[in-house]
Amino acid sequence: MTVKALYEKKLTREIKQTPAEYLPALLQIVRLYRESVTLKSAEAGFRQGWNEVMRGKTFPVSDLWKDIDAI
Numbered sequence: 001m002t003v004k005a006l007y008e009k010k011l012t013r014e015i016k017q018t019p020a021e022y023l024p025a026l027l028q029i030v031r032l033y034r035e036s037v038t039l040k041s042a043e044a045g046f047r048q049g050w051n052e053v054m055r056g057k058t059f060p061v062s063d064l065w066k067d068i069d070a071i
Contacts (some may be wrong), residue, residue, distance in 0.1 A: 001009075018026055040048070052058065 015023070015026065
């Protein structure tokens with residue numbers, strides 16, 4: 001059995017033990033996790049950033065540093 005197959009089996013077992021009403025939250029957790037560990041290419045990151053700038057989705061630097069404690 002491959003490592004991937006082993007983890008798929010373990011994940012499937014956990015999913016089957018999860019009550020149905022919690023499955024949407026579990027799916028969201030898995031998707032967010034995958035997105036957080038999957039790096040976008042530099043080109044994709046630049047395109048997203050440029051798109052945000054062009055739509056005016058920017059913040060002043062002072063707002064970005066607000067409430068951050070510098071040690």
